[in-house]
Amino acid sequence: MEILLYILIFLFGTIIGSFLNVVIHRVPRKESIVYPPSHCPKCGHDLKTIDLIPILSYILLKGRCRYCGEKISARYPVVEVLTGTLFLIIYYKFGLDFKAFSYMFLASILISISFIDMEHKIVPNKIIIAGFVGAIIFRLLMSNYGFLDYVLGLVLGGGILLLISLISGGEMGGGDIKLMALIGFFIGWKLTILVLFLSVIIGALGGAILVALKIKGRKDYIPFAPYISIAWFISILYGYEILNYYIKFIRG
Ligand SMILES: [Zn+2]
Incomplete structure (x- = not known):
């Protein structure tokens, strides 16, 4: 059962990471993070739920937009895997209490800020x-x-x-x-x-x-x-x- 919890925590992290990718893309461009729904930045096509599955969709689409073939930045799977991994380590070290949740929250904030700082200074x-x-x-x-x-x-x-x-x-x-x-x-x-x-x-x-x-x-x-x-x-x-x-x- 323990292993199942580890898998769930990792998957939870990748879903949060998927949201952080939206934050990293939109906040420096002064766009809303809730509207419009996720779309390809090149062709503007709305993305289906299947295109939004963390990591897996990137692998299945071989890193390209399903509609126009535009390359998807490697940052997407990197942020998803990174967030999942950090959540996993935090859980391993601290368990599941408010302290662990506070660190998962801060990790999410720091991942967003770090990637924005690297890209937009x-x-x-x-x-x-x-x-x-x-x-x-x-x-x-x-x-x-x-x-x-x-x-x-x-x-x-x-x-x-x-x-x-x-x-x-x-x-x-x-x-x-x-x-x-x-x-x-x-x-x-x-x-x-x-x-x-x-x-x-x-x-x-x-x-x-x-x-x-x-x-x-x-x-x-x-x-x-x-x-x-x-x-x-x-x-x-x-x-x-x-x-x-x-x-x-x-x-x-
Ligand atoms: Zn496209």
Whole structure:
């Protein structure tokens, strides 16, 4: 029975991922995410239910629109598999409670923002606001976890990036500041500090690799939201182990 639950959680994740694809496509284009129904961006043909089955429809259609043959972006199956996999890992680590649901929610927000940042170099306010609405609801549902810790996370996450931005003269985008404040509100101040550290390290490494592979030039915009998101995921999975190890290390 356990295996069945894993399969269901993964499928649930891919369905959410399918919705995130709509968000990623429409929000930066200032289109509504509920209307009109899903259609091919090239020929405008409405998609049937069978065209909307996550992953499977992409494989069955061999990555092309059924009506006009236009290539469908690989981003669609990638986002679906990614969302399904992250949900699966979150379930494996945390079970099925409000904490797990809050992380699945934040994972969805971060996937949308990361892909939009990579494609359009923006972090849309609409998604940040949706994130904060969700965060407030989860903080109320999870009042047994306390409140102050998370407010500190919000202030610290946003505040430190704001400070870096002011010192560096705007190197850090406003979107990243809001994103870090949002993450802080979900995870509390201790893990927030870890996310800040890790995202700088992962960002520097990732940037160096992209430049070395000549995917990006030295002066190109390198989206930071994906690095913050990866740092967040590592921190919720292994954060306390890393922090404990670090404390032991500095105490000798
Ligand atoms: Zn088409």
